[in-house]
Amino acid sequence: MRSAPRRGWRRGITQGAxxxxxxxxxxxxxxxxxxxxxxxxxxxxxxxxxxxxxxxYRALAAGGFPASFxxxxxxxxxxxxxxxxxxxxxxxxxARHRFRARGRIAMWVLVTRMAPPVAFTIPFFLVFSDIxxxxxxxxxxxxxxxxxxxLVIWTMRxxxxxxxxxxxxxxxIDGAGVWSTFLRVTLPLAAPGVxxxxxxxxxxxxxxxxFALILTRTHAMTAPVxxxxxxxxxxxxxxxxxxxxxxxxxxxxxFTFFVRSYLVSxxxxxxxxx
Amino acid sequence: MAAGRTAWSLERRRAFTLGLIPxxxxxxxxxxxxxxxxxxTSLTPLTxxxxxxxxxxxxxxxxxxxxxxxxxxxxxxxxQLELSAITVGLQTLLGVALxxxxxxxxxxxxxxxxxxxxxxxxxxxxxxxxxxxxxxPDVSPxxxxxxxxxxxxxxxxxSPVWAxxxxxxxxxxxxxxxxxxxxxxxxxxxxxxxxxxARIDGASAWQMFWHVRLPYIRPALTVAVxxxxxxxxxxxxxxxxxxxxxxxxxxxxxxxxxxxQTFNFAYWGYGxxxxxxxxxxxFGLSLLIARLGAGGVEDA
Numbered sequence: 109m110r111s112a113p114r115r116g117w118r119r120g121i122t123q124g125a126x127x128x129x130x131x132x133x134x135x136x137x138x139x140x141x142x143x144x145x146x147x148x149x150x151x152x153x154x155x156x157x158x159x160x161x162x163x164x165y166r167a168l169a170a171g172g173f174p175a176s177f178x179x180x181x182x183x184x185x186x187x188x189x190x191x192x193x194x195x196x197x198x199x200x201x202x203a204r205h206r207f208r209a210r211g212r213i214a215m216w217v218l219v220t221r222m223a224p225p226v227a228f229t230i231p232f233f234l235v236f237s238d239i240x241x242x243x244x245x246x247x248x249x250x251x252x253x254x255x256x257x258x259l260v261i262w263t264m265r266x267x268x269x270x271x272x273x274x275x276x277x278x279x280x281i282d283g284a285g286v287w288s289t290f291l292r293v294t295l296p297l298a299a300p301g302v303x304x305x306x307x308x309x310x311x312x313x314x315x316x317x318x319f320a321l322i323l324t325r326t327h328a329m330t331a332p333v334x335x336x337x338x339x340x341x342x343x344x345x346x347x348x349x350x351x352x353x354x355x356x357x358x359x360x361x362x363f364t365f366f367v368r369s370y371l372v373s374x375x376x377x378x379x380x381x382x
Numbered sequence: 383m384a385a386g387r388t389a390w391s392l393e394r395r396r397a398f399t400l401g402l403i404p405x406x407x408x409x410x411x412x413x414x415x416x417x418x419x420x421x422x423t424s425l426t427p428l429t430x431x432x433x434x435x436x437x438x439x440x441x442x443x444x445x446x447x448x449x450x451x452x453x454x455x456x457x458x459x460x461x462q463l464e465l466s467a468i469t470v471g472l473q474t475l476l477g478v479a480l481x482x483x484x485x486x487x488x489x490x491x492x493x494x495x496x497x498x499x500x501x502x503x504x505x506x507x508x509x510x511x512x513x514x515x516x517x518x519p520d521v522s523p524x525x526x527x528x529x530x531x532x533x534x535x536x537x538x539x540x541s542p543v544w545a546x547x548x549x550x551x552x553x554x555x556x557x558x559x560x561x562x563x564x565x566x567x568x569x570x571x572x573x574x575x576x577x578x579x580a581r582i583d584g585a586s587a588w589q590m591f592w593h594v595r596l597p598y599i600r601p602a603l604t605v606a607v608x609x610x611x612x613x614x615x616x617x618x619x620x621x622x623x624x625x626x627x628x629x630x631x632x633x634x635x636x637x638x639x640x641x642x643q644t645f646n647f648a649y650w651g652y653g654x655x656x657x658x659x660x661x662x663x664x665f666g667l668s669l670l671i672a673r674l675g676a677g678g679v680e681d682a
Contacts, residue, residue, distance in 0.1 A: 122486075129480070130494050133498060133501065133555070136513070136516055137504070139516075140508075140512050143515065194404050194405040197401035197404070197405070200401060201398040205395065207399075213406070215668070218671070222665075222668045224615060224657065225616060226644070226653075226657050226660070227420055228413075228416050229644075230423065230644055230650065231415075231654075233645075234650065251412075253408065254416075257412070258409065280390075285393075286394055286397035287397060315505040317506055317507045317619045317622075321622075322645060335511065336622075346515070346521055350515075353508045353511050360505055
């Protein structure tokens with residue numbers, strides 16, 4: 109048996125090492141953040157002392173970035189809401205009823221999650237060009253449903269399976285139908301799950317770069333694509349790039365904090381049978 | 383009574399089917415539709431500069447022949463294997479090491495755990511610009527530090543030798559939290575008895591890991607590795623922002639090759655064939671996951 113003080117000492121070292129490692133891992137992110145507050149022209153510098161300024165953010169606000177930010181919000185929110193609307197009832201049905209095709213549906217959802225985006229972009233680009241959905245928000249919303257709908261069906265199924273059926277049975281005995289029971293009894297109980305799933309969908313759409321790069325031009329350009337455009341002119345606008353990067357990562361960090369305990373199931377989305 | 387129950391179960395069945403159908407219909411439209419379109423396109427020499435090329439099925443397998451029997455696709459596959467092997471290998475080692483370090487009930491460690499997840503949840507484009515900053519000598523704090531010591535190494539991302547390892551390093555940073563998270567989830571469900579027994583038998587820390595913990599986390603680790611393997615094929619923003627496939631073609635991995643052939647050179651048919659081959663590969667790996675998942679992690 110080890111003596112207590114020695115154990116405490118070892119624990120202190122472990123915790124110190126872990127904290128130092130975390131700082132090293134996060135240092136690149138913090139560097140980007142400080143870069144965004146550097147005065148114009150000093151963005152390139154590494155001098156530890158500078159007067160923080162909002163100049164880069166003001167420059168962003170004056171340009172086209174707010175419109176791209178709004179596009180990102182619209183496309184992500186729209187796709188999240190539609191995916192929940194279609195996916196939640198389906199997930200409930202799959203949780204409560206043993207359909208014969210359940211295994212095959214699960215495999216379908218998994219392959220959708222795994223397929224390389226380039227495989228979706230080629231047909232979507234060709235079809236959208238024909239029907240006028242290129243460079244539109246509805247076009248993006250449809251494309252984002254390719255991954256969001258599968259995510260909703262998978263994660264919500266798990267949440268519904270965790271809701272006990274006894275309450276539903278009581279409602280059925282009182283003569284309530286399947287879906288009115290669902291709305292009045294089950295859905296409120298699974299509300300935290302719906303919120304978590306919605307946040308995961310939002311983050312997945314918000315983080316998209318590839319689909320928006322291919323399927324938008326100017327009108328529906330999202331914030332991640334707008335950042336890249338700051339790189340295409342003769343001189344790189346590092347200050348603006350950093351500020352835009354900070355604005356894009358902010359909502360994701362805030363949301364992630366709320367769903368951190370669901371990250372595993374969200375990331376796997378269908379990879380693991382229960 | 384029995385008849386009533388049958389009617390009720392029939393009604394239930396109908397209600398559930400009704401709830402399932404709209405979602406499956408939408409899913410079919412946005413996934414199966416494009417998949418069929420992709421395969422059909424891959425059988426044509428479709429390119430916008432030749433009208434009617436999308437309906438030319440005279441040489442349906444020309445694109446596949448070109449992919450399999452000319453060098454550039456092979457080249458991209460080898461690069462992809464190299465990149466995937468490095469990143470998945472490093473992510474697994476780092477992920478397991480950190481999970482072991484952070485596996486503790488203490489609140490302090492719990493808070494640190496959340497912090498380590500940040501690289502994984504950052505928007506990939508932000509990860510790409512963070513590493514662009516680190517790798518660009520004019521703005522990089524790393525280069526500034528080396529400069530202070532009189533060292534002036536060349537830029538990694540424009541070097542034919544170092545461009546791919548540079549991308550691998552950035553990708554490892556972005557995704558090691560995934561393996562860490564999966565392993566932590568498995569470790570936290572591990573019962574205490576085997577560890578106590580090993581401790582009483584005088585096992586060393588390494589023996590405890592190798593003979594007790596590792597067998598326990600192996601299923602979760604396998605699933606994590608397979609997921610990372612599949613997702614490593616899709617790495618895009620990092621390559622787009624850091625090297626754009628270059629210098630030359632040393633970072634033109636399969637996914638990027640498909641992107642360039644399709645959207646830069648407008649060889650739609652050829653790009654579709656490569657994408658189809660990629661989906662086939664991914665499908666194979668997914669089958670493997672589904673099989674392993676069935677007997678593996680319960681609900682990590």
